[in-house]
Amino acid sequence: MTLTQLEAFVLVARLGSVKAAARSLGVSEPAVSSALASLRQQLGDSLVQRTSSGMELTPGGRRLVPIASQMVGLAVEAEAAIRQAQGAPDNLRVVATSDVAESVAPALVAAFNAKSKAVEVSLGVCSTEDMAAILQERLADVGIGPSLSSDGFPRLECSPLFRYRLIFVASPDHHLSGAAAIEPRALAHETWLVGPDAGDERSPVRSLLDRLHVPEARISVFPSHAAALTAAEQRQGIAPAVAHVVLDDPEPRGVVPLAVRGTPVELLWHVTMLAADRRSLASAAFHRFVGTPAATHAMHAPLRGVRPSQFRPPVYVTIWN
Template sequence: MTPTQLRAYSAVVRLGSVKLAAAQLSVSESAVSLHIGQLRRELGDQLFSRTAAGLAFTPGGLRLASRATELLGLQDITVLEVSAAGRGRRLLRVGASSLFAEHAAPGLIELFAGRAADLDVELSVRDPGTFEALLASRTVDIAIGPPPAVLDPAFAGRPVMNYRIVVVAGPDHPVVALRPSAAQLRDQTWLLGPSAAATVGAVPDLLRRLGVPEKNQQIFQSNAAAVEEAKRGRGLTPALSFAVAPDVRNGSLVQLPGAQCAVEASWYALTLADQGAPSAAAELSRFASTPRAIQAMMRGAGAKVGHFRPSVHVTLWS
């Protein structure tokens, strides 16, 4: 695969359209389609398909999207770091799981960055399985997502927030009339956000526990897009309970009953344990578990552009 192919694929992922990707890259639509076709043939994977709610990714397609944006974003990250240093500003690089980045990070970053006028925050979506390696290589300053199975002494960890994942479906979906067994759940179409492609986390754990095969999984550009498809009765989706509570109350979604349709989980902040960790990272780790921060995360307030400068990793949803 070539950088040109990855750039075309990344643009399609980010914009959700070959036409828009071609316009942004100043090339023809046929050129973008050619690059995507070459990637599909070389990797032996369809990568994505089109649905009414946008692009639905295969697990392999989402992994490629993450890797492509990571490679192509290195130059942008370097420019941002050099520019911030030249202007006498501090840069805090936050790596986060996709579920946290989409639902909780905007409110947290808005509140935290507003406390310091000289602070720029860069948020990137990362696989929680890579958190320790990213911190050790100083690629990120703090990582927030699922807790590590075992905390290495080289890292400092702090609980941030407990949350609950529930399985929901549209009111017209046949499964809502049942108390579905694990086998019945396993056979449904599952509408998933990017968190499903991670190696660890509440959503991957739920899918593994139920034994949902990859052929029954459709992965969308965001968890919100998966929820919208579920409202149309096109499948089941695991979602944050506080995020879908209004939809459950108004009847546009139904929460499925049973312990197998719910997962209790938590988010955890990791930093380096030594003094090399930036003070802003240690402060964010402490601040994230305060009542004010938790309220901001659950409220989901949008981040102000002046303080929130997402890297290309975040653009899996637009």
């Protein structure tokens, strides 16, 4: 029974699939499967069994989850405690959905870092779907993205962070540029140039594309939002974008907003972390920070110096440990 095995098991139990757990851990599927096999053999219980709809816990597995989860949590706590005892900088791992990670997160993280020098902040990317489990399993300390409040993760606390506007942009040459009061359903057969969050089942962009019934063939997914925007400048296509990031850019992009009815879409990003009694000192400091005007200001500031290379290449994987 190793901590690695326990962590794999907990993630399988929490996420309901070996595949998702493997993705969250950034390893291959058999790695997780065999970790599970070792546990099963050693404990003499199958722990989880596949059913038609995901993986179901056995009675033994159900008991193991909270214990194993706590053990893994204690392991990271141990490391943090010792680092702190030595006066070493505390560590804060922020995960965000890809849209956040490419818009407001860098500035927010930088501002926080400037203020609390004793904390080392790192920024990662994950899908909305995995975020709750990642936070609960302490693979990360803070999550930024859509609201996670109704997820059945009672130990997580989710609060509104930032109100933003989703707009659609295109090159000035685009045939819809300049058109007035465009009907949304007219966009169903346009070419869409989107960032990685189009792969995230629960991202606003994804649900929008789903609602419009845009066929797969008309969607081009880019490894970053910046790349999607660049493509929109050059190719005929529509890109969703966060309003203030595109419009207030000091070096304006070669795209213009489209006058689509119902836009800009008002949306909210939330910040999620463990409940107050079990979060780390650094997490608590971050939580306090995001309530300050300095944080709001940083997020509203135009995006500066963000290059796609700043973001982890494997966008949908969060790797630490």
